[in-house]
Amino acid sequence: MGRMAMSAGATAGETRTHEAPATATRAGWRPSALQVVVALTIAGGALRFATLDVQSIWGDEAITMSLVHRGFGGMLSHLSSSESAPPLYYVLAWIWTRIFGNGPIGFRTLSALAGTLTIPVIWACGREISDRVAGWAAALAVVSPAMYYYSQEARAYALLILFCAAAFLFFERAVARRDGRSLAWWGAFSALALLTHYFAAFLFVPEAVILGRRLGWRRLIAPAGAVLVVGAALLPLAIDQRNSGKANWIEGTSLASRIGETGKQFLVGLYSPGQAGTAALSTLLALGAVWLVVTRARGVERDRARDAAIVAVVGVGLPLLLAAGHLIDVFDGRNVIAAWIPYAVLVATGIGCAGAGRLGAGIGTALVAIGLGVIIAINLLPGYQRDDWRGAARSLPAAAQPRVIVVERFGGSPLSIYLGPLHEVHSTALVAREIAFPVLRTRHTYGAPSAAEVPLTPPPGFTLASVHRNEAFAVARFAAPRPTRVSARELLRLSGSPSSELLVSG
Secondary structure: OHHHHHHHHHHHHHHHHHHHHHHHHHHOOOOOHHHHHHHHHHHHHHHHHHOOOOOOOOHHHHHHHHHHOOOHHHHHHOHHHHOOOOOHHHHHHHHHHHHHOOOHHHHHHHHHHHHHHHHHHHHHHHHOOOHHHHHHHHHHHHHOHHHHHHOOOOOOHHHHHHHHHHHHHHHHHHHHHOOHHHHHHHHHHHHHHHHHOHHHHHHHHHHHHHHHHHHOHHHHHHHHHHHHHHHHHHHHHHHHHHHOOOOHHHHOOOHHHHHHHHHHHHHHOOOOOOHHHHHHHHHHHHHHHHHHHHHHOOOHHHHHHHHHHHHHHHHHHHHHHHHHOOOOOOOOOOOOHHHHHHHHHHHHHHHHOOOOHHHHHHHHHHHHHHHHHHHHHHHHOHHHOOOOHHHHHHOOOOOOOOOEEEEOOOOHHHHHHHHOOEEEOOOOEEEEEEEEEEEEOEOOOOOOOEOOOOOOOOOOOOEEEEEEEOOOEEEEEEEEEEEEEEEHHHHHHHHOOOOOEEEEEO
16 A cells, blocks of 8 residues: 555656656746847847948938037037037037947947937836736837937937936836936936937926826926026027028928838838838737727836826927917927837837737737838838938049039038038139039828939039939039130029029039
């Protein structure tokens, strides 16, 4: 009996011993939260840095580079006449490029680093809800065409997004933990965001209101007061920049078209092939994620999603109301891009909440696939990339004598990055042996770009020397056997735009 019992016990023990590995095998290996965020950050960084030089420097980047190339004092003194943003990004870029180089790559690496660091920060935002929400939030940030775009642009937006993401993280923590440390960090990062871009204020306002109502207004005196002091200090610069008229072009475009562009940017980026279809599909998927929040999120999931929705809606809606009311119209997709952070947390909560199940995973997988597909397509199709001034410059052979270049307004800045100094001329007549007309393709809000059209009829005394065309630009060159006089009015007529610039190389 004893031996039989021992035998039976041994058999049962052996059975349990063999069952455990089988169960573990069926369950499969699951990465830890730390492994997930590290893998996603590495993937996002590799995606951003590896393709950093695929696209050309475009007009706004060239203006930034020209400003930061100055001495430190000269940069600050020209800030109000050159840019429409606060000084923090330019100060950091000035220091950064003195260490890592002041060429296109040197400038863009600062934004690439900021964009990469945003991934673990938005993961931390999601982890205030759950590990699943954190993973999906970070995955969306890795493949978001908009986040990818701004991570590769020598402008302030990537830094703005990073600081706003950090401020949103500590806003969430302050709501949950009600501690002074989280409030202090929220105020610090909100101030840094405001020093980077004025539109950070539109995220600060709803966060401050929520915190004030939940924690009491007296607790916000120090952190929110510090942000208000920063805002007051920036006010004279903001007024000076506003009066300069550099942002007047925004009011000259249709508000309805800007609203559509903003929505498209949040979903599938600024400009991409098949954008009408991908934007429509992404809209349905995002609405599906919000529906999951409403119907399946519970407790902290629903509370945090509601807060994220409020911050995102106010961050976009408040400047939109100011524009619609003709109080101040600077509403633009670029300016409100930091609201993508709470938007992404909201969507990630829907697809990652405990009750989302396979439907949530399916929606998340589809959104990630669309984002990654758009990024790959943009890198393969030059017509959907930034304005290709680098390609246009390379299509111009070296000239023994100064060349006249007729280009759209503000095109001289990026061309000078690749051709060397270009000087605008205002005389009524010029003498030249060569004239070039570089023209970019025309982009459309929805649909494929239109091919660039260059003049083929030569000015008097010149003959057509060459025409270079591709999907991103076209360049027509005219040559004369000897220095020949040509009127500026004739060159502007041939360009098709009286506002074109007449530039001389050398």
